[in-house]
Amino acid sequence: MRPIKSLLFFLLIVFSVFNSGATEKKVASEEKFNLVEFAMHHISDSYFWDFFTKPGGEKARIELPRILWNNQTHKLSLFLSTKRALAKDYIKESDYNPEAKEGSLLIPESKIELNKIKSELDSEKDSVTKTKLSLLLEEKISKYKPFDFSITKNVLFIFIIAGLLLWVFISIAKKYKANPNSAPKGMQSVFEPVIIFIRDDIVKPNIPHHYERFLPYLLTVFFFICFLNLSGLVPFTANVTGNITVTASLALLTLIITNFSARGTYWKHILWYPGIPVFVKPIMLIVELISIFTKPFALTIRLFANMTAGHMVIISFISLIFIFGQLGNMPALGFFTSVFSIIFALFIDLIEIFIALLQAYIFTMLSSLFIGQAVEEEH
Amino acid sequence: MLLLDLGMGAIGLGIGAGLAAGLAALAAGIGIGQVAGNATQAIARQPEAAGKINTAMLITAAMIEGVALFGEVIAIIIIGKVV
Numbered sequence: 001m002r003p004i005k006s007l008l009f010f011l012l013i014v015f016s017v018f019n020s021g022a023t024e025k026k027v028a029s030e031e032k033f034n035l036v037e038f039a040m041h042h043i044s045d046s047y048f049w050d051f052f053t054k055p056g057g058e059k060a061r062i063e064l065p066r067i068l069w070n071n072q073t074h075k076l077s078l079f080l081s082t083k084r085a086l087a088k089d090y091i092k093e094s095d096y097n098p099e100a101k102e103g104s105l106l107i108p109e110s111k112i113e114l115n116k117i118k119s120e121l122d123s124e125k126d127s128v129t130k131t132k133l134s135l136l137l138e139e140k141i142s143k144y145k146p147f148d149f150s151i152t153k154n155v156l157f158i159f160i161i162a163g164l165l166l167w168v169f170i171s172i173a174k175k176y177k178a179n180p181n182s183a184p185k186g187m188q189s190v191f192e193p194v195i196i197f198i199r200d201d202i203v204k205p206n207i208p209h210h211y212e213r214f215l216p217y218l219l220t221v222f223f224f225i226c227f228l229n230l231s232g233l234v235p236f237t238a239n240v241t242g243n244i245t246v247t248a249s250l251a252l253l254t255l256i257i258t259n260f261s262a263r264g265t266y267w268k269h270i271l272w273y274p275g276i277p278v279f280v281k282p283i284m285l286i287v288e289l290i291s292i293f294t295k296p297f298a299l300t301i302r303l304f305a306n307m308t309a310g311h312m313v314i315i316s317f318i319s320l321i322f323i324f325g326q327l328g329n330m331p332a333l334g335f336f337t338s339v340f341s342i343i344f345a346l347f348i349d350l351i352e353i354f355i356a357l358l359q360a361y362i363f364t365m366l367s368s369l370f371i372g373q374a375v376e377e378e379h
Numbered sequence: 380m381l382l383l384d385l386g387m388g389a390i391g392l393g394i395g396a397g398l399a400a401g402l403a404a405l406a407a408g409i410g411i412g413q414v415a416g417n418a419t420q421a422i423a424r425q426p427e428a429a430g431k432i433n434t435a436m437l438i439t440a441a442m443i444e445g446v447a448l449f450g451e452v453i454a455i456i457i458i459g460k461v462v
Contacts, residue, residue, distance in 0.1 A: 306444065365438070
């Protein structure tokens with residue numbers, strides 16, 4: 001009886017995907033499905049928090065605040081949404097540059113100049129002058145772009161996850177302070193084994209002496225990356241660790257901590273590598289100096305590429321449904337692929353959860369390895 | 380999506396991106412396959428050490444995948460230029 005029940009349950013899930021056919025027909029009749037634009041929109045940062053597209057074609061979204069530094073008049077402007085910035089005479093870059101990101105703005109003082117160049121460009125027939133004018137337009141656009149400190153989707157999610165982390169760990173610490181010798185219960189019992197695992201299996205083997213100095217940073221990095229990776233897999237959230245600037249900042253922190261807490265032995269090993277013939281030492285000097293920078297660079301790229309690639313795979317599987325639905329004007333093909341596509345996408349999603357945890361572990365382990373190499377004593 | 384109106388340069392870039400991604404995936408497959416093969420052999424020889432071998436296998440697999448994804452990143456950058 002049990003196998004039949006689970007088979008019926010499985011068939012129920014599989015056949016429920018056919019209900020998604022209602023939205024597929026609309027896409028086929030509106031415009032061609034562009035995979036790259038769809039994928040890039042889901043992976044990259046944006047000035048709006050999009051939820052879904054309403055039946056009329058309008059998008060249901062939350063507009064995020066803009067903080068702009070006008071580099072011509074040297075004033076900082078704060079707007080609660082992009083709509084309000086546009087109402088205060090800021091110009092949309094997409095008026096002059098069709099490939100611009102949605103929501104990117106230019107300062108109001110540039111309007112007259114840019115309109116002049118654009119009207120010249122539109123009325124010009126000669127292709128050489130056209131190229132010159134479009135290059136001039138690009139140069140002016142980059143000159144009139146304000147410095148953007150806006151709260152984008154990624155920044156908002158970093159704040160949300162940071163708030164979550166603060167709440168979780170401060171409440172756990174309070175429980176430990178209140179009754180120091182009792183058994184852990186509740187959230188403590190979830191996080192204590194993980195913290196003990198990081199301390200005993202990642203940090204202590206790599207940093208033999210005075211590991212307490214570095215343990216807060218390494219624990220923070222582990223939980224920050226873990227929570228960010230996992231939250232990126234939930235629909236309608238932001239893909240924060242798939243943003244190379246976020247991962248580069250974390251790797252930069254590791255670089256700074258490694259090099260500023262290094263002992264004399266570390267620098268001696270870099271500049272004058274022991275145990276090899278003298279004529280090889282200048283080569284090793286160059287190699288070691290470059291490797292100071294390639295190690296954090298590899299940390300950056302590893303985390304960024306793993307997260308981006310994972311999201312791209314899931315998006316590609318789901319987009320297969322739409323691509324097949326538009327192939328040869330036969331939406332039935334879309335229905336057929338949706339069964340297999342969703343099964344594969346679910347499978348990849350499970351692997352992605354594992355990879356999210358693994359990448360946090362790898363980042364922490366390599367950081368502790370580099371810090372350990374920097375602070376180890378002469379042997 | 381007609382790609383024929385992109386010009387000669389795009390053909391070279393397209394082949395480059397495809398080769399980058401494909402070779403990266405191939406390299407990852409071979410590398411991680413070897414790691415996994417040796418790990419399973421080691422577990423077969425000494426089942427008590429299965430936990431440690433498992434840990435080492437996962438860590439090295441993630442390292443190899445990191446290197447292979449360098450190639451993927453290059454492919455994404457190239458395709459960004461074509462599109």
